[in-house]
Amino acid sequence: MTVRELRATLSAHALVVLVCVFSALPVVWAVSTSFKGPAAIFAPDLVPADPTLDNYRATLATFPVARLVLNTGAVAAAVAALQLLLAVLAAYGLVRFRFRGGPVVLTALAAAIIVPQQCLIVPNYLLAAQMGWIDTYVGLAAPQLAGCALGVLLLHQHVRAFPRSLLDAAQIDGAGHATVLWRIVVPNLRPVLVALAVLFFITSWNEYLWPLLVASGTERATVQVGLQAFQTEQGNDWGRMMAAAVLVTAPVLLAYGLAQRWIVAAFVQGTGR
Amino acid sequence: MSAVPRVGARLLGVVKRYGTTGVLDGLDLEVPEGAFMVLVGPSGCGKTTCLRLLAGLEHPDGGRVEIAGRDVSREPARDRDVAMVFQDFALYPHMTVEANVAFGLRLRSRRRRAGSPDAPEIDRRVADALRLLELDGLERRRPAQLSGGQRQRVALARAIVRRPRLFLLDEPLSNLDAQLRGQTRAELVRLHRRLSATMLYVTHDQVEALSMASRMAVMDRGAVLQVGSPREVYERPATVFVARFVGSPPMNVHALTDRPGFTPPVGPRSAQVGWRPPHGQLSAGWAAAGRDGLRLSGRLDTAELLGEDLLLGVAGPWGRAGLLHPAGAPHPAPGEPVEVHVPRDRLHWFDDSGTRVGHGGPAPPPVDRPARAGGAPSGP
Numbered sequence: 001m002t003v004r005e006l007r008a009t010l011s012a013h014a015l016v017v018l019v020c021v022f023s024a025l026p027v028v029w030a031v032s033t034s035f036k037g038p039a040a041i042f043a044p045d046l047v048p049a050d051p052t053l054d055n056y057r058a059t060l061a062t063f064p065v066a067r068l069v070l071n072t073g074a075v076a077a078a079v080a081a082l083q084l085l086l087a088v089l090a091a092y093g094l095v096r097f098r099f100r101g102g103p104v105v106l107t108a109l110a111a112a113i114i115v116p117q118q119c120l121i122v123p124n125y126l127l128a129a130q131m132g133w134i135d136t137y138v139g140l141a142a143p144q145l146a147g148c149a150l151g152v153l154l155l156h157q158h159v160r161a162f163p164r165s166l167l168d169a170a171q172i173d174g175a176g177h178a179t180v181l182w183r184i185v186v187p188n189l190r191p192v193l194v195a196l197a198v199l200f201f202i203t204s205w206n207e208y209l210w211p212l213l214v215a216s217g218t219e220r221a222t223v224q225v226g227l228q229a230f231q232t233e234q235g236n237d238w239g240r241m242m243a244a245a246v247l248v249t250a251p252v253l254l255a256y257g258l259a260q261r262w263i264v265a266a267f268v269q270g271t272g273r
Numbered sequence: 274m275s276a277v278p279r280v281g282a283r284l285l286g287v288v289k290r291y292g293t294t295g296v297l298d299g300l301d302l303e304v305p306e307g308a309f310m311v312l313v314g315p316s317g318c319g320k321t322t323c324l325r326l327l328a329g330l331e332h333p334d335g336g337r338v339e340i341a342g343r344d345v346s347r348e349p350a351r352d353r354d355v356a357m358v359f360q361d362f363a364l365y366p367h368m369t370v371e372a373n374v375a376f377g378l379r380l381r382s383r384r385r386r387a388g389s390p391d392a393p394e395i396d397r398r399v400a401d402a403l404r405l406l407e408l409d410g411l412e413r414r415r416p417a418q419l420s421g422g423q424r425q426r427v428a429l430a431r432a433i434v435r436r437p438r439l440f441l442l443d444e445p446l447s448n449l450d451a452q453l454r455g456q457t458r459a460e461l462v463r464l465h466r467r468l469s470a471t472m473l474y475v476t477h478d479q480v481e482a483l484s485m486a487s488r489m490a491v492m493d494r495g496a497v498l499q500v501g502s503p504r505e506v507y508e509r510p511a512t513v514f515v516a517r518f519v520g521s522p523p524m525n526v527h528a529l530t531d532r533p534g535f536t537p538p539v540g541p542r543s544a545q546v547g548w549r550p551p552h553g554q555l556s557a558g559w560a561a562a563g564r565d566g567l568r569l570s571g572r573l574d575t576a577e578l579l580g581e582d583l584l585l586g587v588a589g590p591w592g593r594a595g596l597l598h599p600a601g602a603p604h605p606a607p608g609e610p611v612e613v614h615v616p617r618d619r620l621h622w623f624d625d626s627g628t629r630v631g632h633g634g635p636a637p638p639p640v641d642r643p644a645r646a647g648g649a650p651s652g653p
Contacts, residue, residue: 168350190367
């Protein structure tokens with residue numbers, strides 16, 4: 001390795017490390033803060049001088065961590081699964097069935113992505129209220145399903161680029177549309193479907209405004225709404241809030257850690273063909 | 274009573290348009306039962322469309338599609354009992370070899386069609402098909418782990434395991450390298466003989482057509498120009514297009530001209546005359562006078578070695594021609610004047626429109642033309 005190559009490698013690595021530190025810092029800071037006593041909260045040390053578990057004790061005593069994580073996880077999983085199902089069906093239908101207005105539907109889907117969600121909050125709330133969906137899981141999840149428009153557009157491209165001869169071969173083998181979709185198209189689009197599922201899940205998990213409106217009671221509240229409880233007019237309890245944030249993040253990290261091998265494999269599988 | 278061959282599949286006055294572009298306009302084609310029929314033509318001539326119409330992947334805008342005497346024009350692909358081998362093989366990438374081959378049978382048995390095989394029967398037939406194509410041992414592999422030739426054989430196994438009425442093969446050899454292609458040609462012919470099935474094979478390669486077909490049809494611009502045995506098509510091409518498309522190097526075709534160096538034979542003649550490169554004789558330096566036939570004089574332009582033979586390119590005021598000459602025999606150097614003589618009985622005569630009118634021999638034999646009007650050559 002020449003000096004020039006070495007320098008290039010080193011500077012590339014330095015950049016990567018810098019980006020990693022930059023994105024990891026808030027997380028590390030949150031973890032660090034969660035172990036600090038009230039007096040040390042604003043102390044600028046990364047490692048707490050006098051670490052304490054008080055924040056965790058107090059949070060676990062008063063804050064329904066399990067409930068919130070379960071609520072959010074269930075809603076996000078259901079939303080991601082249903083969005084994926086809708087997106088797959090819509091994309092396949094739009095590609096494989098030529099019908100009048102098909103292009104209009106596609107354009108409308110693109111337009112739906114452009115409209116900011118905040119514009120729809122009031123009409124959605126009124127609709128949900130009239131349907132009796134306030135403080136229900138259905139009310140939490142249903143409006144989020146519309147977020148699959150992006151997925152439809154993305155999958156539309158993938159289905160359109162799907163090898164025509166495979167579809168023809170399946171048809172000659174005796175497969176109808178349902179069989180073609182579930183047994184030929186979907187297994188071969190697994191990488192993009194996994195990517196979309198992760199994206200849908202994270203988006204739904206991070207949803208804040210809508211859950212705040214329709215599920216502010218503790219029974220159906222989600223993580224993001226729950227964390228809000230630590231910010232009060234009397235001041236913010238940073239220590240406990242960070243302890244709560246760490247507690248609700250842990251299960252997701254754990255789940256990702258367990259599924260990581262599978263997720264990465266799904267991504268890689270598509271490139272190996 | 275002479276046996277009239279039963280019809281395996283037939284297109285009758287078929288019209289097919291994509292948008293406003295007409296691909297087929299009243300095309301007729303008959304595949305006799307048990308034939309290895311090769312449909313050959315340049316790319317874009319509509320041959321693959323014919324195949325897709327028979328497969329049920331496309332539906333005609335007019336006319337009829339028949340398989341084994343039954344009108345299937347409106348039937349979906351899965352009810353037609355046909356199997357197809359695709360140019361890119363179209364193996365399901367996420368399935369093993371065994372699952373690829375068994376897919377069609379398992380679907381049918383799940384749907385409980387009458388006469389559909391049960392699971393042990395499927396396993397047995399899949400194993401038989403894999404053994405026939407020498408794929409045993411590869412059952413658990415995925416297509417990505419196979420060589421091109423193996424993939425091609427899996428595609429064939431998938432077709433034969435179904436025991437369909439009609440096999441459709443869409444340029445199945447074009448993705449193989451030259452050596453493997455030659456080998457697979459012979460294997461396909463053997464397979465056809467063994468299964469005694471009706472096969473329609475589409476290719477743009479006239480060598481494949483000549484070497485494999487029991488019967489061949491030449492297509493151009495959506496029309497069938499000639500149907501016959503490879504020998505008939507080669508020896509008595511129905512049009513100038515067929516004459517030049519089938520055979521390599523291609524037939525030389527000259528419009529009759531009074532330019533210097535061009536001496537047509539005396540007697541009956543027509544607007545255009547053709548001859549195949551092996552039939553021209555170099556007669557540089559000696560007088561060809563007194564012999565009956567076509568005489569061309571010009572200069573030797575090119576000499577390409579083809580192995581046993583040289584392909585000599587001759588150019589003159591009348592145009593260009595190619596002829597085969599034994600590689601070891603003496604021949605003039607490029608640039609030197611040469612004279613080419615073609616015996617009269619080796620000449621093919623065509624009219625203005627390019628339609629064959631006869632052979633140069635004593636009595637022009639009848640021209641073999643398709644029975645139906647679809648083969649009418651396009652006008653000038």
